[in-house]
Amino acid sequence: MDRGILVTIEGIDGAGKTTQSKAVVRWLKKNGYVAKYTNEPTSFGVGRLLNKLGSTASPALEALLFAADRIEHVRRVIEPGLKKGYVIVSDRYVHSSIAYQGAMLGDVEWVRTINKFVPKPDVAFLLDVEPELALSRIKKPRSRFERLELLKAVRKVYLDMAAAGELMLLDGSKPPSQVTEELLAKLRPFLPDPKGKEP
8 A cells, every 4th residue: 555645734823724724635535535634733642731731831841742742643643544545634733833932932943853753744835824814814812822923923934944945835815715726736746646535
């Protein structure tokens, strides 16, 4: 059986990551791929701890916990899925830590170092939107990350990674259906042959 691929979808809060990740998985399943939606932080032990700590965690502690949660995510979801030939679509992955905790700590390289044990995505997308637009899409602020100045700093780190070729840039301010079309057009060259629909 051929190994699957890991697709990650990134962006600041309110960029449309969850909407696009789920739309891509629906399209993949409809077109004969075995595909799985997953997201970070996970609902495993460390992911639950992250949600419980909320704003009480320092950015350094948070970065370490996100890295630990990611290792568990890879072990329990991503690697087993890839071995079975799945197209795994992750709503946030390692670039989220680099962008968010990297911006908060002012040390992108340290965040990269503590995440060096997880596999790189086969293809990673950045849904880029202006922070003002992103915040206008969030009806109720859910986390301490949803602040204008922070999102501006996070977006800059994301754009730097896109400029370096780590992330494929998409305009997330377009209508969702158009963003999905553009994302799929960029994704298709990376896709293996469909394996048939899930049983």
